[in-house]
Amino acid sequence: MKDILVTGGLGYIGSHTVVQLIEKNYNVTIVDNLSNSKIFILDNIEKITGKRPHYFNIDLTDYNKINSCFSKNKFDGVIHFAALKSVSESVNHPDKYYHNNLNSLLNLLRCMKENDIKNIIFSSSCTVYGQPDKLPVSEKSPFKEAESPYARTKQMSENIIEDFTNSISYLSAISLRYFNPVGAHHSGLIGELPLGTPDNLVPYITQTAAGIRQELKIFGDDYNTHDGTAIRDYIHVEDLAEAHITALQRMIENKMKSKYEYYNIGTGVGYSVLDVVKSFENVNKLKLNYSFSERRSGDIEKMFSDCTISNKKLGWNSKNGLDEMMSSAWKWEKNISKFLKG
Ligand code: NAD
Ligand code: UFG
Numbered sequence: 001m002k003d004i005l006v007t008g009g010l011g012y013i014g015s016h017t018v019v020q021l022i023e024k025n026y027n028v029t030i031v032d033n034l035s036n037s038k039i040f041i042l043d044n045i046e047k048i049t050g051k052r053p054h055y056f057n058i059d060l061t062d063y064n065k066i067n068s069c070f071s072k073n074k075f076d077g078v079i080h081f082a083a084l085k086s087v088s089e090s091v092n093h094p095d096k097y098y099h100n101n102l103n104s105l106l107n108l109l110r111c112m113k114e115n116d117i118k119n120i121i122f123s124s125s126c127t128v129y130g131q132p133d134k135l136p137v138s139e140k141s142p143f144k145e146a147e148s149p150y151a152r153t154k155q156m157s158e159n160i161i162e163d164f165t166n167s168i169s170y171l172s173a174i175s176l177r178y179f180n181p182v183g184a185h186h187s188g189l190i191g192e193l194p195l196g197t198p199d200n201l202v203p204y205i206t207q208t209a210a211g212i213r214q215e216l217k218i219f220g221d222d223y224n225t226h227d228g229t230a231i232r233d234y235i236h237v238e239d240l241a242e243a244h245i246t247a248l249q250r251m252i253e254n255k256m257k258s259k260y261e262y263y264n265i266g267t268g269v270g271y272s273v274l275d276v277v278k279s280f281e282n283v284n285k286l287k288l289n290y291s292f293s294e295r296r297s298g299d300i301e302k303m304f305s306d307c308t309i310s311n312k313k314l315g316w317n318s319k320n321g322l323d324e325m326m327s328s329a330w331k332w333e334k335n336i337s338k339f340l341k342g
Helices: 012-023 040-049 063-072 087-092 094-114 149-167 201-209 237-252 273-284 308-314 322-341
Strands: 003-007 027-031 054-056 077-080 119-125 172-178 180-182 216-219 234-236 260-265 290-293
Touching: 003 012, 012 027, 012 040, 012 237, 027 063, 040 322, 063 094, 077 094, 077 237, 087 094, 087 149, 094 119, 094 149, 119 149, 119 237, 149 172, 149 260, 172 237, 180 201, 180 237, 201 216, 201 273, 201 322, 216 273, 234 237, 234 322, 237 260, 237 308, 260 308, 273 322
Parallel strands: 003 027, 003 077, 027 054, 077 119, 119 172, 172 260, 180 234, 216 290
Antiparallel strands: none
């Protein structure tokens, strides 16, 4: 049985990946400081899988604490999700983002080096491409100017990881560049848990439908798209989690063609904000309060992926459509308050 360290494993994408790792018989250790998650997620991972992963409440920016975790375990690989992820917060508090996201990564890589750990998968983002010149965006597209400090931490992290793979003979790494992860586990037991007012579209939609927010504001109706609203490549979080399993297998089975690989993880299909709202209303048989407002500053008009390379090299394909994303997101939203009350 292979031992995998999952940082940020109680967070949104991490928890879905932990579930699939356990289901594939990996032995999972989670490190998470609960800065953007709740401990009931650990109970719910156990409810889904019948197994409780090892869990350490450690802040990755504390080198001594994270190193103590490495000295007790011999990991076959690390999946590094832990990071702060709000684009708008990063614009106002770049210090917080550079400190947390870069120091966590550096500490982790240092521990890996000192303990001869060979494999790391990193949570990157399509924001590394900035405003791409052409769509769909493929891995061959260059990094353009980062649109936020958050995006810059992802570009810098990818560069740091590549440098480490060049300098450490046994180290391999894969960065997965996620497009827009949405939806929740089909059980309704884990999902995205925005603490405070959500920045992102889908949690805002579900909270509006649940009566927590009065109405959704759609940012911009004058984009050059089929209905005037902005386009993104939404990917079901369970499909995204599966991409980590395939990437891990590629590493562990020594199938990588170079020491550092990077892949787009999306569906290749772009949907507008109104497409998402309509799908949510249709599949859940609900009416959503919404109105149009000004464009949100920093938003781009369109973003969607070319996933030919990840489909071919990882042998991974997304399976779920927009309706499954919207029905699972709503199922989860209806359960959240019960779990938060405990
Ligand atoms: P999340 O906030 O739900 O999960 C991140 C987890 O990491 C949280 O549980 C948090 O408590 C933990 N964490 C943060 N800093 C830590 C630290 N210093 N030490 C220990 N634990 C720490 O976020 P998510 O949506 O699951 O995102 C996971 C990763 O994917 C992040 O790196 C994020 O930047 C990246 N990503 C997310 C999206 C998205 O839209 N959700 C898109 C692209 C990339
Ligand atoms: N939107 C609204 N109203 C809202 C929230 C969002 O109309 O209340 C619109 C946005 O303007 C945008 C679309 O919905 O056109 C998607 O917005 P999100 O905030 O959900 O997603 P973004 O594409 O802006 O960014 C997200 C994450 C980033 C990540 C990026 C790529 O926030 O962290 O996807 O993965 F890097």
